[in-house]
Amino acid sequence: MRLGTDDAKRRAETSGQDEVRRANVSTVLRLVHFGGAKTRSEIVAATGLNRSTVGALTAELVRLGLIRERRGEVVGKGRPSNVVEPVSQSVYVLAFDITAGEVAAARVGLGGYLLQVRRRLHQGPVQDVAGVVDHLAMLVREMRAKAAPGSLCLGVVVSVPASVRQPDGLVRRSPSLGWYEAPLVVMLAAALGHELPVAAGNDGDLGAVAEYLRGAARGSRDVLYIRGQDGIGGGVIVDGELLKGAGGYAGELGHIVVRPEGRHCACGARGCWEAETGDSAIIRAFGRNPHDSDIEDVIADVATGSRRALSGVRKTGEIVGLGLATLMNIFNPDTVVLGGSFGSLFPTMEPTLHAAVARALGPIREQATLVRSELGSDAQLIGAAEVAFADVLDHPVRTIEALLAVATPNAAESNIKAIRATS
Amino acid sequence: MRLGTDDAKRRAETSGQDEVRRANVSTVLRLVHFGGAKTRSEIVAATGLNRSTVGALTAELVRLGLIRERRGEVVGKGRPSNVVEPVSQSVYVLAFDITAGEVAAARVGLGGYLLQVRRRLHQGPVQDVAGVVDHLAMLVREMRAKAAPGSLCLGVVVSVPASVRQPDGLVRRSPSLGWYEAPLVVMLAAALGHELPVAAGNDGDLGAVAEYLRGAARGSRDVLYIRGQDGIGGGVIVDGELLKGAGGYAGELGHIVVRPEGRHCACGARGCWEAETGDSAIIRAFGRNPHDSDIEDVIADVATGSRRALSGVRKTGEIVGLGLATLMNIFNPDTVVLGGSFGSLFPTMEPTLHAAVARALGPIREQATLVRSELGSDAQLIGAAEVAFADVLDHPVRTIEALLAVATPNAAESNIKAIRATS
Numbered sequence: 001m002r003l004g005t006d007d008a009k010r011r012a013e014t015s016g017q018d019e020v021r022r023a024n025v026s027t028v029l030r031l032v033h034f035g036g037a038k039t040r041s042e043i044v045a046a047t048g049l050n051r052s053t054v055g056a057l058t059a060e061l062v063r064l065g066l067i068r069e070r071r072g073e074v075v076g077k078g079r080p081s082n083v084v085e086p087v088s089q090s091v092y093v094l095a096f097d098i099t100a101g102e103v104a105a106a107r108v109g110l111g112g113y114l115l116q117v118r119r120r121l122h123q124g125p126v127q128d129v130a131g132v133v134d135h136l137a138m139l140v141r142e143m144r145a146k147a148a149p150g151s152l153c154l155g156v157v158v159s160v161p162a163s164v165r166q167p168d169g170l171v172r173r174s175p176s177l178g179w180y181e182a183p184l185v186v187m188l189a190a191a192l193g194h195e196l197p198v199a200a201g202n203d204g205d206l207g208a209v210a211e212y213l214r215g216a217a218r219g220s221r222d223v224l225y226i227r228g229q230d231g232i233g234g235g236v237i238v239d240g241e242l243l244k245g246a247g248g249y250a251g252e253l254g255h256i257v258v259r260p261e262g263r264h265c266a267c268g269a270r271g272c273w274e275a276e277t278g279d280s281a282i283i284r285a286f287g288r289n290p291h292d293s294d295i296e297d298v299i300a301d302v303a304t305g306s307r308r309a310l311s312g313v314r315k316t317g318e319i320v321g322l323g324l325a326t327l328m329n330i331f332n333p334d335t336v337v338l339g340g341s342f343g344s345l346f347p348t349m350e351p352t353l354h355a356a357v358a359r360a361l362g363p364i365r366e367q368a369t370l371v372r373s374e375l376g377s378d379a380q381l382i383g384a385a386e387v388a389f390a391d392v393l394d395h396p397v398r399t400i401e402a403l404l405a406v407a408t409p410n411a412a413e414s415n416i417k418a419i420r421a422t423s
Numbered sequence: 424m425r426l427g428t429d430d431a432k433r434r435a436e437t438s439g440q441d442e443v444r445r446a447n448v449s450t451v452l453r454l455v456h457f458g459g460a461k462t463r464s465e466i467v468a469a470t471g472l473n474r475s476t477v478g479a480l481t482a483e484l485v486r487l488g489l490i491r492e493r494r495g496e497v498v499g500k501g502r503p504s505n506v507v508e509p510v511s512q513s514v515y516v517l518a519f520d521i522t523a524g525e526v527a528a529a530r531v532g533l534g535g536y537l538l539q540v541r542r543r544l545h546q547g548p549v550q551d552v553a554g555v556v557d558h559l560a561m562l563v564r565e566m567r568a569k570a571a572p573g574s575l576c577l578g579v580v581v582s583v584p585a586s587v588r589q590p591d592g593l594v595r596r597s598p599s600l601g602w603y604e605a606p607l608v609v610m611l612a613a614a615l616g617h618e619l620p621v622a623a624g625n626d627g628d629l630g631a632v633a634e635y636l637r638g639a640a641r642g643s644r645d646v647l648y649i650r651g652q653d654g655i656g657g658g659v660i661v662d663g664e665l666l667k668g669a670g671g672y673a674g675e676l677g678h679i680v681v682r683p684e685g686r687h688c689a690c691g692a693r694g695c696w697e698a699e700t701g702d703s704a705i706i707r708a709f710g711r712n713p714h715d716s717d718i719e720d721v722i723a724d725v726a727t728g729s730r731r732a733l734s735g736v737r738k739t740g741e742i743v744g745l746g747l748a749t750l751m752n753i754f755n756p757d758t759v760v761l762g763g764s765f766g767s768l769f770p771t772m773e774p775t776l777h778a779a780v781a782r783a784l785g786p787i788r789e790q791a792t793l794v795r796s797e798l799g800s801d802a803q804l805i806g807a808a809e810v811a812f813a814d815v816l817d818h819p820v821r822t823i824e825a826l827l828a829v830a831t832p833n834a835a836e837s838n839i840k841a842i843r844a845t846s
Binding site: 163165172173220221222236238239241243244245246247248249250251252253255256257258259260267268269322323325326327329330331332333334359360361362363364367368 | 670679682745785
């Protein structure tokens with residue numbers, strides 16, 4: 001149901017001719033960014049636009065250097081339809097995923113391609129925000145140096161296991177990093193000399209976006225994404241949109257109460273889901289001590305098939321499933337994606353999980369599919385990149401021309417073609 | 424963040440001239456339906472449309488009989504701006520709210536006015552779906568007979584404490600009514616000789632819609648609505664849209680797990696929130712027996728201020744607050760609306776509630792306001808009516824002309840004015 005006056009108003013605003021053209025250019029770019037190579041015929045079919053309009057739109061995107069066209073294969077009679085595909089080296093995003101253990105970094109090109117990925121241990125204690133920021137800035141410089149000549153950087157986006165205030169990217173709280181009220185985005189932007197837009201997002205949200213757009217939840221509309229780690233990173237897609245809440249803090253799925261009198265949680269409360277089944281709790285469920293074992297040891301235990309390991313799998317699956325049942329009853333998702341430690345344990349844990357989520361209401365249970373993350377530890381990087389792709393997808397012409405004007409202050413619009421030809 | 428290709432596509436589709444005009448007529452009608460009387464100047468300011476366009480749009484709506492215009496007050500210099508207001512008797516919806524104890528019925532006019540409200544005990548056992556349907560059909564006939572001459576009925580919408588399949592309105596499960604796989608909508612449509620559109624919805628969802636549009640959550644974007652009753656009816660507004668989920672079953676907030684080893688719930692699981700704090704649990708918390716006391720006795724106890732009553736309030740507030748904290752961590756709402764038994768107990772329970780939700784994460788807790796339902800037991804009726812108002816709000820011309828064609832099969836479009844003049 002549409003509620004209130006918003007939708008009609010928004011539509012009434014988007015009726016001008018320029019606006020229609022911008023929206024159409026954007027639609028074609030989105031199609032190939034999210035769907036990969038497409039024939040012109042496929043674009044005509046997907047958009048409902050006519051063939052000559054599609055030709056003009058792709059010509060505009062070729063001029064901007066964002067897509068290329070090549071002759072398609074001849075299928076049956078008639079002229080082959082040109083194939084349109086994103087130029088992955090045209091624009092890119094530098095994406096980071098900070099966890100307690102490491103910094104993952106990637107250069108992600110248009111079309112969501114991982115052009116370069118690096119995983120580095122922290123150089124000092126992770127609690128030292130300034131030290132982590134210096135490390136990120138160094139990685140930014142290294143990765144920019146490796147980018148293809150003429151390739152444009154859209155910005156830097158950092159995934160953190162944290163409540164992040166928008167739009168200023170203040171990290172309000174991250175127990176697993178030990179960061180509280182840390183101005184991550186302001187500090188990183190300064191360390192980069194304010195040359196690039198910088199943003200930050202919650203790891204669960206970005207993972208959900210990635211699995212929805214390019215991973216295990218492609219084609220779903222209502223998705224739960226859960227990443228087991230020190231804590232639990234969670235994100236929810238509701239009818240194709242990321243759940244954000246009033247302040248952008250929604251989706252703190254690790255802090256649903258599963259045992260009111262249970263373990264103390266880093267958030268100050270007791271019996272939160274993440275206190276009961278974060279990595280430390282899983283390690284304990286396997287009869288190990290979290291101080292001298294890690295989740296890799298648990299995975300190794302599973303491979304042995306010992307009774308202790310089977311018991312650990314069962315205990316973990318039961319409490320993971322208990323939280324999932326609560327979330328399923330709330331969201332009625334079509335797909336539930338498990339990543340991180342839950343993804344690693346998924347193959348052995350699956351029967352226990354299914355038994356545990358049987359407590360969800362029948363009509364809801366029968367619609368939900370539980371799957372393992374497809375993107376694994378790349379999910380946060382891929383999701384982070386989409387944050388910075390948003391502008392060029394919404395406003396391709398304006399965004400590219402603005403970037404070129406900065407890159408080459410004297411370049412008039414007529415120079416675009418020459419400049420982009422080098423990419 | 425906008426995800427994927429949907430939004431751009433939707434916008435590209437709504438660009439034709441006819442479509443723009445339809446959207447504008449719809450926008451003006453929504454403004455007065457949801458906001459009440461408005462001067463033309465206010466409509467110009469709210470829509471961004473120019474004065475002559477607004478004049479043409481209001482003229483169209485006057486022709487359809489949906490609004491009336493009157494001369495406004497003179498304020499300062501210049502001509503007074505005409506005041507536009509909805510004609511509440513022009514079109515109406517018959518709304519029902521079925522609970523275990525009674526049937527509430529209302530005739531709701533354009534603008535959301537309750538033109539007539541009736542509350543009736545069930546005529547037989549509530550488990551007898553066919554008997555309840557007969558009762559509803561009788562009330563439909565009675566209320567239609569009371570409607571103003573020329574007034575058009577948009578349809579019948581029934582609120583039930585149930586998982587309702589859309590679009591066919593099959594009641595999948597309603598423990599409190601004892602209905603399972605009951606084809607409520609099909610049966611009621613047949614009982615009414617297929618003369619009116621019939622729909623059904625979940626009581627929590629409809630209450631959420633009503634409080635968001637016309638009650639305690641007006642102006643909020645992210646709302647939790649919770650109605651304490653036999654069970655717990657819940658509904659969630661996410662960024663101005665009702666949370667529905669893959670099959671329309673989302674928002675089963677009563678079935679979040681708050682005590683894994685707790686009381687048996689009617690859903691078959693244990694420790695669901697509604698098993699721990701539905702009406703029976705509240706009555707027990709007040710030291711009473713649910714078999715010979717009801718929630719009215721509890722409210723009377725509160726008025727005495729006895730120690731037993733204070734203890735009951737505290738126990739109830741703690742468990743209600745525990746569930747609220749989980750939901751707040753998930754949704755980061757700006758407003759939490761408590762209705763039903765929770766609304767009745769709200770004034771005395773408020774301090775305990777605030778203490779209990781302190782366990783929610785800081786950035787989330789500081790953004791949420793807990794309030795008592797404004798619409799009380801009318802919320803479901805008002806929310807149900809909006810389901811059937813949707814068509815006339817989206818497509819005013821098409822909907823009214825179609826209704827008139829049925830009402831008076833030989834009426835050509837030129838007769839509309841004459842017919843509507845009787846309203």
